[in-house]
Amino acid sequence: MARKFFVGGNFKMNGSKASIKQIVESLNAAELPTDVEIVIAPPALYLHWAHDHLKDTKVELAAQNAFPKDNGAYTGEIAAPQIKDVGATWVILGHSERRTIIKESDEFVADKTKHVLEHDLGVILCIGETLEERDAGMTLEVCNRQLDAVCDVIKDWSRIVVAYEPVWAIGTGLAATPDDAQFTHHEIRKHLTEKLGEEQANSIRIIYGGSVNGKNAASFNACADIDGYLVGGASLKPEFIDIVNSRQ
């Protein structure tokens, strides 16, 4: 089965009612391809706002995080049922900014993934190595370790999109080269084949994130194992639509 191209926009902790409305309206006005899955992830505070302004049902919404409980005394956290309640259908989990700054462990990310999937939301599962880990030749070891924690608790990966985001490429303007990214994506798929079997591994979208922009997105077009992008900074700009269209 062909893997549907997937482009996500992670707004991170950016935006206001005015700027998010503007982004959503520009997506409403754009002619968007039907063969690309498009998901935007505004801050949780604005999911409802974005949902109210989105006219194009082709564009889905993702939360940037979720806590692995349905409700309760967890000050400051957001629950999967609440995410669904405001109209989002995806959750980004394991982003490197949460793994490194908030110190989320592989096991915690796996626990959250399991919980979110149980609520019938999709998961954009982020993995990737830091610059030190890359320099130490540990790229695949780190990615495999992060994936294995999830493989230990999830057997059905049909609602997981894996986002390979090397930390050294995030927000630096230094995207991985297409050859470099393709190599790592291929190795990730090989590892998933060993853990989950060929059929499942071949159906999982593995998207790339790290300084993707309107100019460089098409340079990854020949990469057989790159099934889309998770875009940070450029998702706040009009060039996001160029990235969505980069395979056309």
Ligand code: 13P
């Ligand atoms: P940039 O596109 O700003 O490098 O961010 C990538 C990212 O972290 C998306 O989740």
